[in-house]
Amino acid sequence: MNQRPPLPPAVAMTRVAVRRALLGFEGRGSDATELPLALVALSGGADSLALAAAAAFVGSREGWRIGTVIVDHGLQPGSAEVAERAAAQATQLGLDPVTVVRVSVDAPELGPEAAAREARYSALEEQAAHSGASLILTAHTRDDQAEQVLLGIARGSGSRSLAGIPPQRGLILRPFLGVTRADTVAACEAQSLEPWLDPHNEDTAYARVRVRRRVLPVLEAELGPGVAAALARTAEQAREDAAAFDEMVDEQIEDIVEHAEAGIAVSTAALSANPAALRHRIIRRVAEAEFGSELSREHTLAIAALVTDWHGQGAIYVPGVRVTRSAGKLLFVRQVGSPRAT
Incomplete structure (x- = not known):
């Protein structure tokens, strides 16, 4: 009797993360005649490609249709080819629908990162509305969470900022906040997926890249391993505290605020x-x-x-x-x- 080879741990981890996220989501919509649709925000990088693969595997087993939206920001030479390559990989994984959207990033008052993020989320939400999707899955990892917390500390913007990236906000669901960037790279390698390497991720003109390439490695070297995980735990605790305070504020405002x-x-x-x-x-x-x-x-x-x-x-x-x-x-x-x- 032939036995299946053991599932690589990184692949198992990504699938479990997506399964838990989908099972924990209750807003599937009211149309009971059709399976709900979740759209993966796919850039072609290791994080989003691993998410697409995990969602494709888990989705049908948990009663979801899985599609994808690839947003081409047009900020780098060859961006259209990168987007088309990501679309081809999504199709090979069985995702449907597969949509490529070209956006214009033109908001200099926000800065390049914020302007691109604004354009990206706008495009994702428009496509979700157009397709009737119940969810948009994004591939933010535990490493992204740690970087966000450090940036929040640097800005001195309070406990809400320390809460970092929320697991869910509106239609946006982030299954990978407990998964590391190393896990997504390993998951892609184990499944013979070839991720795109975004040159912006190496550009130290961006504060987030400096945190990733310079600050976190120094903290790990000086304080010992596990700093990123500790920062992610801090975000979870801060988010719980912020949610409790928000509830108290809502109760208070009803009683003490008047027009x-x-x-x-x-x-x-x-x-x-x-x-x-x-x-x-x-x-x-x-x-x-x-x-x-x-x-x-x-x-x-x-x-x-x-x-x-x-x-x-x-x-x-x-x-x-x-x-x-x-x-x-x-x-x-x-x-x-x-x-x-x-």
């Missing part, structure tokens, strides 16, 4: 009774949800001082918002232009 004639009013007594972590989150949530303003730490503390260190000071001006204290309330009012002109 005023000129803007939004928040009870100073209620803000004062909360610990600083909740107070600051409520202030930031009001500014963002009602006025689209993302407050820095300095802005948040200046507004909070109207509650905790009140001695009759005047208005606080932050991007897009003027905040004053009157009759036991903080009043948030939309601010257009320079406060000196008002």
Whole structure:
């Protein structure tokens, strides 16, 4: 009796990760006459190619159709050929539909990485809407998570940034956050898949590449192996904390925030009774949800001082918002232009 050769560990790991992600997803849509569709965001690199292969294997066994979208950013010579090669590999893996989308990356105010990301996700979501897909699978790995946490620490942008890349946001599902980049490379090799090597991944003009090629290796060398895994665990814990705080903020806001004639009013007594972590989150949530303003730490503390260190000071001006204290309330009012002109 012939026995099957053992499954390479990296291939098993990628398949298990995809299976768990699909089994844990509940938003399959309402059309019971057709299997739900998941689209793999495929660049042709090792991470996304390993994801495509794992999804192709697992999908039919778990009641999913698996397709793919290849986004050609047009940023490098030969990008169209790279996209077509990725499409051919997807077809060989049995994915259907296979769609190549050419996008224009033209948002200099965002920077090259952010502009490309914005264009990519826009294209993915448009294709998901067009095809009726329930999910978009992206191949962010544990290494990507570690890099994201380090970048968040460098920016000093708080626990939400330390939470890193979320496993799911809307239609986007990331099965590989517990899988390493070395695992995806090994999975491709074991399945005779030839990934594309993106030259941008070696370009130290990008902060993420410098973290990958310089910062993490130094940390591993000086602190010992396992730094990337520890950073990924930190992200998981920070994400749990942030989710709990968000729930508390939602409950608080219903009770202490009210619409005023000129803007939004928040009870100073209620803000004062909360610990600083909740107070600051409520202030930031009001500014963002009602006025689209993302407050820095300095802005948040200046507004909070109207509650905790009140001695009759005047208005606080932050991007897009003027905040004053009157009759036991903080009043948030939309601010257009320079406060000196008002």
